[in-house]
Amino acid sequence: MTSDQYAVAVPFYDLWHEDGHVPEIREKLPPLLKGSVLEIGAGTGLVTELIADTTDGEVFALEPSLGMRSVLLSRLARRRDLLERVTVLPYGALDVDLDEPVDLIVMIAVLYAIDDRETLWATLARQLVPGGRLVFNFTERPAPAPGDEAELGSYRVGRHTYELWGRTLDVEGERVSARFRYLVRHKGVVISEDVVDTVTHRPSGDTLRAELTEAGFTPEEAPEGLLVWRLAK
Ligand SMILES: C[S@@+](CC[C@H](N)C(=O)[O-])C[C@H]1O[C@@H](n2cnc3c(N)ncnc32)[C@H](O)[C@@H]1O
Numbered sequence: 001m002t003s004d005q006y007a008v009a010v011p012f013y014d015l016w017h018e019d020g021h022v023p024e025i026r027e028k029l030p031p032l033l034k035g036s037v038l039e040i041g042a043g044t045g046l047v048t049e050l051i052a053d054t055t056d057g058e059v060f061a062l063e064p065s066l067g068m069r070s071v072l073l074s075r076l077a078r079r080r081d082l083l084e085r086v087t088v089l090p091y092g093a094l095d096v097d098l099d100e101p102v103d104l105i106v107m108i109a110v111l112y113a114i115d116d117r118e119t120l121w122a123t124l125a126r127q128l129v130p131g132g133r134l135v136f137n138f139t140e141r142p143a144p145a146p147g148d149e150a151e152l153g154s155y156r157v158g159r160h161t162y163e164l165w166g167r168t169l170d171v172e173g174e175r176v177s178a179r180f181r182y183l184v185r186h187k188g189v190v191i192s193e194d195v196v197d198t199v200t201h202r203p204s205g206d207t208l209r210a211e212l213t214e215a216g217f218t219p220e221e222a223p224e225g226l227l228v229w230r231l232a233k
Pocket of ligand 1: 006017022040041042043044045046047062063064065068091092093094107108109110113114
């Protein structure tokens with residue numbers, strides 16, 4: 001299965017996220033990494049490489065977008081040692097069905113992309129050993145308000161500037177519609193522009209707690225910004 005609404009974002013992805021959530025994840029995730037790991041929505045592999053460098057267990061990096069997955073595989077191709085035990089799964093989270101369950105599932109910056117969370121939690125629970133853990137990042141924030149476009153990031157790449165702009169279009173319950181513009185400028189003049197509209201889902205902490213409890217998980221201590229839920233034994 002290929003889902004490539006992310007294709008336009010790929011050239012900007014590492015520039016933006018090396019500057020965003022990834023440094024914090026590099027600091028907070030390693031103590032939680034043990035045994036075999038399934039990573040949901042591995043993207044370009046920024047977190048995958050961290051996981052594989054920290055645990056010596058087998059790693060399954062699931063990524064449905066062809067563009068994102070291509071960068072992930074390029075990253076792994078430079079690391080022959082990791083190719084020995086990192087398997088890349090080319091489909092979405094709801095389609096995963098591992099040969100054997102893993103000790104840990106990691107899902108960073110992906111929750112918002114998935115609409116059918118009831119199926120997600122049930123599917124992930126089936127991929128975990130009894131007592132296995134699910135780790136994902138979550139911060140409760142007020143819903144964004146529709147408004148003006150704002151610059152989200154600007155990065156020099158040689159003679160060019162890569163700019164990312166975004167604005168919230170509409171908010172309805174936990175459903176947020178937004179528009180992103182990806183620009184490349186040369187001497188101030190736009191030489192490439194792509195516009196992508198997205199829909200994300202922003203559940204409250206209470207909603208997540210109720211859903212995960214219903215799915216057979218119990219909460220554990222976690223560093224700020226991460227949630228750790230353990231599957232019943
Ligand atoms: C913001 S990126 C995060 C990538 C990576 N986890 C990181 O932190 O750098 C979100 C990723 O989730 C993936 N994604 C979107 N829908 C998904 C789904 N249904 N199942 C698994 N991954 C999904 C996207 O293709 C994208 O690569």
